[in-house]
Amino acid sequence: MAEIAQGAGFAIGTLYQFFHGKEDLYVSMVIEKLQRMYQEIRDAVQAREDTLQKIEALVKAYFLFVENNAGFCTFFVRSDGATLPDVSNALKEQLINAYLGQIQFIEGLVSKGIKEGIFKADKSRDYAYALSWIIRGIIYDCLVGAHQGSLTDKTGLVIDIFLRGILKEGYRL
């Protein structure tokens, strides 16, 4: 807390005027950042018409946010609020719900593709999870240093692995 106060140019006491405590500070920051991330992703997706381009935009927006917020993301990956034992159950639930909301959003894209006859009419929810797993995995590995190269360069890779898994046989990009 002392370090944060100093970094913000305040005294410790002043910090406690803005936040009730360390957890409140942490929760506020995480919630705000994640809301911004989800918003950026939604905006990027909505800017596209084509379903495949929407999905590509989604992946790209994820990676872009991580590259533009490397500090926060590294911190968040290191101590995910949803898994921090010290953080209130209220936050955990909020984070999980935000995540599930994002899954639902991705599922919407997949369902759209199914209606359009592009994707296998199978398990839209599971496919949404799969995409989020692949995205999260590559982000994590890049942040931790287990994977080389810039994230945005990997967009094609993620899309390829994901799409060729759910594209109807015979359908080509």
Place this chain on the structure above:
Amino acid sequence: MAEIAQGAGFAIGTLYQFFHGKEDLYVSMVIEKLQRMYQEIRDAVQAREDTLQKIEALVKAYFLFVENNAGFCTFFVRSDGATLPDVSNALKEQLINAYLGQIQFIEGLVSKGIKEGIFKADKSRDYAYALSWIIRGIIYDCLVGAHQGSLTDKTGLVIDIFLRGILKEGYRL
């Protein structure tokens, strides 16, 4: 440390006869557990001849280990040694190397499939990553509570998403 000592039936002081400190204890436990996990996975894979069955065995072995070591895995997911800021760089490197070794192992399976003409002769390393991302993602979500159902029941799902992404067009399971 007091809690650990009590759980082990020792006094705190005795704990320090076995481990140099908290970090040493943590490192020893994680290394031992992970080595056992990787061993179990390798054994399960080697028990199979067919490449596709090897991959299925790999996924199943991962999930089985998590189910059999839920306590450790939940703890490890909550405070991944590779990302713990307090833990020595030596451990981080060791964990990342262990992970990369596992990636290489998976890559070997994929390469085998490529040689056999089952998989796209594309990017075996990237496919190895992709599989590990999907596996890790579902494990994480199940442990955290963002995904319902038992892990071993999801084996087919993971295989399906992964394989249909790298299977040559026209090839069927």
Place this chain on the structure above:
DNA sequence: TCATTTAATGAACAATCATTCAATAAATGA
């Protein structure tokens, strides 16, 4: 200008927790 409210300060407090070490118990072997 001055009284009053509002904001900012940081030393002091309190709780946590890894670590130590002098004291005690157990084991060894001559």
Place this chain on the structure above:
DNA sequence: TCATTTATTGAATGATTGTTCATTAAATGA
């Protein structure tokens, strides 16, 4: 049996760190 080595104990220590609150400074407005 007893001297010596080895193992165990847990209260005391010290370092860290979130939080408080009396004090000081700034802002407000009559």
